[in-house]
Amino acid sequence: MATTSTSNVACDIANIELADLGKKRIEWANQSMKVLQIIRKDFIKNQPLKGFRISACLHVTAETANLMITLRDGGAEAVLCASNPLSTQDDVAASLVRDYGIPVYAIKGEDNDTYYSHIMAALDHKPHITMDDGADLVTIALTKRKDALEHVIAGTEETTTGVIRLRAMAKDGMLKYPIIAVNDADTKHMFDNRYGTGQSTIDGIVRATNFLLAGAKFVVAGYGWCGRGLASRARGLGAEVIVTEIDPTKAIEAVMDGYRVMSMHEAAQLGDVFCTVTGNKSVLRKEHFELMKDGAIISNSGHFNVEIDIPALEKLSSSKRTTRTFVDEYSLKDGRKINLLGEGRLINLASAEGHPPSVMDMSFADQALSLDYLVKHHKTLEKSVFKVPEELDKRVAKLKLESMGVKIDKLTPEQEEYLAGWSEGT
The missing domain is CATH 3.40.50.720 (NAD(P)-binding Rossmann-like Domain)
Structure with missing residues (x-):
């Protein structure tokens, strides 16, 4: 792959000169991603992903850029390729390379051969963790690039189609490591899928x-x-x-x-x-x-x-x-x-820009917290597909409400006792 950045970040992108506009778009999206901002601050402090290589196959958008920056700031060595030939925002790809030092392999309108060559480049990173949107990255790793599985400990999947494919792999005994179905989190599919x-x-x-x-x-x-x-x-x-x-x-x-x-x-x-x-x-x-x-x-x-x-x-x-x-x-x-x-x-x-950043805020918060969870718990998980742990899902919802200035009620001790019991009737 070509190196097109003066900082010698490996990449294959359309035009590094688009980076100025891309940086503005990334910063604009970040303003509406309050939950991810909170997680990023925690990641900077605690470095939960330090020493881990992550290969992400996602839509290369301004919202995704903020997720990748969060992972980088959490200590990860992350690379990004496109999960769809037409979903890349070329200016965002350029800014990720020039301004944030994150390798990107994605060009809007790339042909089929280029699309898969970019996935191969992401797998050349020898990841510990895969992040997928549609399961193309995992499929290639399990079929044509089994060498890339040597260090993989876990992964995440963003969308319904990918979850369907991964569950079929698990059923057939093909899945080689645990994957969290981020799509199945309530704070993802009920909001990202519906409103986004x-x-x-x-x-x-x-x-x-x-x-x-x-x-x-x-x-x-x-x-x-x-x-x-x-x-x-x-x-x-x-x-x-x-x-x-x-x-x-x-x-x-x-x-x-x-x-x-x-x-x-x-x-x-x-x-x-x-x-x-x-x-x-x-x-x-x-x-x-x-x-x-x-x-x-x-x-x-x-x-x-x-x-x-x-x-x-x-x-x-x-x-x-x-x-x-x-x-x-x-x-x-x-x-x-x-x-x-x-x-x-x-x-x-x-032909548009994908989901608004305020809704991707929850989805990518789920992604970031799932990676933190997998780093800590992958050894206890089977080679299957799992939901985002409920406590993480609830945490994202709570943080989103707080960022919106919305307050909700709490159970009183009497209510907690009532819900935990069975003797009190009519």
Whole structure:
């Protein structure tokens, strides 16, 4: 990999000259990351990660930059590569290298070969701990780079898709070290997934298209925490929201939340805008494309671009052209046009800036505290996937409330006694 910094920090980034803007963005994000600021001060004092090498495969954003700085200040030797080819903020990558001395391997729009070469570079760091967002880093380490596992003691995973993959690895006996599923922390998925994904996905769709959502039929595929947030924000902008689901419990929840719920076969004929947030593949596919309106907009905010069957769309099309940045117009053989956003990749990071820093504050606080926990307890953990310990999850929530100036009640001794007992009745 090229060394492009005067400080001789190993990296492969787009342009070191972008660092000035990147530093401002990092500092702007830091203002809204109060919990991570508290943890960083503690890390500086106690150095819990001293002597540990960390390889992180995450979205290279201003929020992630503040996490990496926190890890560095806690004593870690950390490197960062991108977890998605379109999610890197090149100016942030440049600033991390120039201003903070953190090696970064990430370029927005990198091709597939470059993407995986950057993961290889991160593994060349011979990590003690892996941090993943989608489990590509772990997958490569377990398959093509087993040499990189020599020193690994533990890891963390940020997102739903990655947790699904890791649990499958654990079930098959493939997982070689314990991993904490940061995504499963209440202070992550209930807030980051719902409020972060909800807002940033709408932001990405609107930035890419300048499409008016008021009065439009907006189809949300999947009603997990991300789907809930997306549906809520789309309705808030005046869209008529349609939800598709495979889970009957989630489907009835969407009905009772006031949304129209139907099969994708039905929704495909009605939707103006579609967005998949399921973590599964081929959610939008050939039979759906064949039913869509002329001018339909399709997008994805799940981790991988497999949620939309792009090869099937290409086979149905006679031509393709880029009409706007991050908008590819496919002309179908019958004359209809379907607009694919962001190459089917995470639209909230492809054409927008990802989650707001105030919500990533909780997610990355979970990450930092999980690393501290793993350093102390990895020897007692099995080679499996674990939730963030409840006491850490509650600590993050408490710190977030304090940073917002919000006070809550405490149980009285009488209430504690009542909740602990069983004899007191009517």
